[in-house]
Amino acid sequence: xxxxxxxxxxxxxxxxxxxxxxxxxxxxxxxxxxxxxxxxxxxxxxxxxxxxxxxxxxxxxxxxxxxxxxxxxxxxxxxxxxxxxxxxxxxxxxxxxxxxxxxxxxxxxxxxxxxxxxxxxxxxxxxxxxxxxxxxxxxxxxxxxxxxxxxxxxxxxxxxxxxxxxxxxxxxxxxxxxxxxxxxxxxxxxxxxxxxxxxxxxxxxxxxxxxxxxxxxxxxxxxxxxxxxxxxxxxxxxxxxxxxxxxxxxxxxxxxxxxxxxxxxxxxxxxxxxxxxxxxxxxxxxxxxxxxxxxxxxxxxxxxxxxxxxxxxxxxxxxxxxxxxxxxxxxxxxxxxxxxxxxxxxxxxxxxxxxxxxxxxxxxxxxxxxxxxxxxxxxxxxxxxxxxxxxxxxxxxxxxxxxxxxxxxxxxxxxxxxxxxxxxxxxxxxxxxxxxxxxxxxxxxxxxxxxxxxxxxxxxxxxxxxxxxxxxxxxxxxxxxxxxxxxxxxxxxxxxxxxxxxxxxxxxxxxxxxxxxxxxxxxxxxxxxx
Ligand code: FAD
Numbered sequence: 377x378x379x380x381x382x383x384x385x386x387x388x389x390x391x392x393x394x395x396x397x398x399x400x401x402x403x404x405x406x407x408x409x410x411x412x413x414x415x416x417x418x419x420x421x422x423x424x425x426x427x428x429x430x431x432x433x434x435x436x437x438x439x440x441x442x443x444x445x446x447x448x449x450x451x452x453x454x455x456x457x458x459x460x461x462x463x464x465x466x467x468x469x470x471x472x473x474x475x476x477x478x479x480x481x482x483x484x485x486x487x488x489x490x491x492x493x494x495x496x497x498x499x500x501x502x503x504x505x506x507x508x509x510x511x512x513x514x515x516x517x518x519x520x521x522x523x524x525x526x527x528x529x530x531x532x533x534x535x536x537x538x539x540x541x542x543x544x545x546x547x548x549x550x551x552x553x554x555x556x557x558x559x560x561x562x563x564x565x566x567x568x569x570x571x572x573x574x575x576x577x578x579x580x581x582x583x584x585x586x587x588x589x590x591x592x593x594x595x596x597x598x599x600x601x602x603x604x605x606x607x608x609x610x611x612x613x614x615x616x617x618x619x620x621x622x623x624x625x626x627x628x629x630x631x632x633x634x635x636x637x638x639x640x641x642x643x644x645x646x647x648x649x650x651x652x653x654x655x656x657x658x659x660x661x662x663x664x665x666x667x668x669x670x671x672x673x674x675x676x677x678x679x680x681x682x683x684x685x686x687x688x689x690x691x692x693x694x695x696x697x698x699x700x701x702x703x704x705x706x707x708x709x710x711x712x713x714x715x716x717x718x719x720x721x722x723x724x725x726x727x728x729x730x731x732x733x734x735x736x737x738x739x740x741x742x743x744x745x746x747x748x749x750x751x752x753x754x755x756x757x758x759x760x761x762x763x764x765x766x767x768x769x770x771x772x773x774x775x776x777x778x779x780x781x782x783x784x785x786x787x788x789x790x791x792x793x794x795x796x797x798x799x800x801x802x803x804x805x806x807x808x809x810x811x812x813x814x815x816x817x818x819x820x821x822x823x824x825x826x827x828x829x830x831x832x833x834x835x836x837x838x839x840x841x842x843x844x845x846x847x848x849x850x851x852x853x854x855x856x857x858x859x860x861x862x863x864x865x866x867x868x869x870x871x872x873x874x875x876x877x878x879x880x881x882x883x884x885x886x887x888x889x890x891x892x893x894x895x896x897x898x899x900x901x902x903x904x905x906x
Pocket of ligand 1: 431432469470471472473474475476477480481482491515516536537538539542543544545546547549550551552553554598599600602603604605856890893
């Protein structure tokens with residue numbers, strides 16, 4: 377069976393020769409590499425290799441042949457160019473903060489680039505231009521450091537992730553979503569310019585208007601087309617203080633209806649300007665594992681009546697809608713007025729509205745506190761069989777019934793479960809990220825922590841969830857996708873599959889970059905080429 381138009385076959389056959397060499401050789405890096413300056417930045421010691429063998433998911437182990445510690449983007453370009461032009465090219469994978477789940481940044485038998493060493497001891501990797509309202513940040517920088525640098529000027533990015541100890545390059549390679557996405561789009565919709573090193577070792581500056589093809593390919597491109605070494609992020613003034621509100625629901629219909637109504641607030645309405653975030657979650661038992669993403673939000677005194685509400689409705693979990701509004705002193709009265717109107721229109725359980733006033737910085741970095749607590753108890757390092765899906769609005773009730781109430785049943789208390797909507801129009805369809813084809817779709821984050829005893833069960837449940845969606849014809853997409861067959865990848869990319877192949881051949885023609893995503897490597901399967 378042929379999957380490529382015939383016009384592409386000669387190129388495919390040609391490059392497959394190189395890639396077959398890549399895949400079949402057990403790597404020992406070419407001698408000549410070590411006579412170059414970049415050769416001195418490669419390490420093979422056990423500690424270096426082990427430090428990149430696993431990731432946050434803690435589900436896989438894959439040791440590379442070597443780890444590369446670049447001091448500049450020039451070093452990275454040199455390494456890639458060396459591999460690309462060598463008779464036996466080798467795989468190269470950038471590793472940001474290693475917060476993938478399924479070994480996506482690993483590089484069995486190849487070279488892992490320790491991206492964070494790019495920024496070590498270098499203050500010049502983050503530059504804020506107050507006059508131009510943007511900042512230039514290294515691809516290796518953590519979003520928490522981006523936040524601190526911008527905040528010093530009263531500015532901030534438009535779109536964040538819930539957790540900020542992730543690298544800029546790492547989240548721009550997947551999308552970067554959170555409670556701001558409904559309003560401003562994912563992080564990939566909020567980038568002005570990039571510096572990228574392609575799979576040939578070429579350093580290219582790209583933007584919406586300049587080298588647009590590479591710009592769109594790299595954003596959400598799962599590391600397949602180039603390594604992001606700099607991103608220009610637009611900034612705007614941020615509030616000092618916010619009101620952080622959680623509203624409890626017993627009913628999925630009311631919960632989703634209210635969320636959908638909030639994300640459709642018109643940009644000209646006053647409320648739109650105040651709104652800073654919207655998400656939703658299941659509310660389960662409040663042990664540390666269940667609530668680490670914002671531990672201790674609900675007042676202890678209220679926990680009993682919340683539990684009674686669950687029992688009264690014979691539920692295994694409640695839902696809570698979470699909104700955040702700007703709340704600086706000079707606008708507080710106005711916001712209070714808007715909020716009153718807003719809450720009047722929502723159908724949460726009367727008396728189950730909880731509010732906290734915090735600084736905007738505290739809110740944005742809310743998840744880190746839970747991380748520190750889990751580190752203390754050794755629960756941060758456990759396996760994380762996370763599953764993130766985008767589910768179209770039209771099927772969210774089916775998903776709730778079949779998965780949240782069905783497959784997961786009463787088993788939900790092993791980690792947060794997020795459920796919140798976003799607007800398709802805020803995503804750019806030219807970029808590589810894949811989303812469902814419906815105007816509104818939900819993010820479902822099943823973010824569970826496992827023990828050796830229940831890991832298999834959770835992995836089995838994840839499998840059942842995907843099977844359920846397929847059998848019920850729910851046109852979901854995985855966020856941070858993990859597939860193990862070529863057919864599944866083709867299904868994932870849908871109409872963009874051919875475009876993906878074209879772009880791969882253009883920007884990484886020898887298939888050197890980020891092989892652990894296991895997309896392009898399927899090209900080598902015998903039946904792929906006619
Ligand atoms: P890595 O895991 O190191 O790499 C991920 C992929 O990107 C790999 O394929 C790698 O080769 C490639 N890559 C890394 N750096 C670069 C680069 N500079 N250029 C090109 N490719 C590169 N995601 C959200 O969207 N929203 C969230 O709120 C959110 N919260 C999270 C909370 C936790 C605790 C964790 C563990 C993950 C969370 N994620 C979230 C997922 C996260 O965005 C992705 O896993 C992201 O890829 C991790 O970034 P990283 O820097 O650790 O990348």
